[in-house]
Amino acid sequence: xxxxxxxxxxxxxSVPVALWAVAIFVGGCVWARPANExxxxxxxxxxxxxxxxxxxxxxxxxxxxxxxxxxxxxLAAESKSQSxxxxxxxKFDLIQRWSSWLNMFSQKNETVLARSAxxxxxxxx
Numbered sequence: 618x619x620x621x622x623x624x625x626x627x628x629x630x631s632v633p634v635a636l637w638a639v640a641i642f643v644g645g646c647v648w649a650r651p652a653n654e655x656x657x658x659x660x661x662x663x664x665x666x667x668x669x670x671x672x673x674x675x676x677x678x679x680x681x682x683x684x685x686x687x688x689x690x691x692l693a694a695e696s697k698s699q700s701x702x703x704x705x706x707x708k709f710d711l712i713q714r715w716s717s718w719l720n721m722f723s724q725k726n727e728t729v730l731a732r733s734a735x736x737x738x739x740x741x742x
Contacts, residue, residue: 623676627669634669638662 642658650658 623673623680627673630669631666634662634666
């Protein structure tokens, strides 16, 4: 997988280009030029390498964004699962509250109202 990395390929290309530039610079043909031409040579060399590394950076960011999208999708699925568990818990809590409310009515001898409320609650769920 290492050979698929944009940093690997940018390094593979940068090293020969850098060696070539050093060979030309040290070889003497650049030293005989005026200072502005030496600056132009160095600027062209640095510009080409920076363009190469910008492309490598963009490719790395694309890979990271793909991984982040996958992580967000997994998080959304987990959140949906968690919300269904919370909804189930809320339903049981509601049933428990209704049950305690019905017990309160049954204690006051209002069993007819309690039974009808219980039937209504059972029909909802």
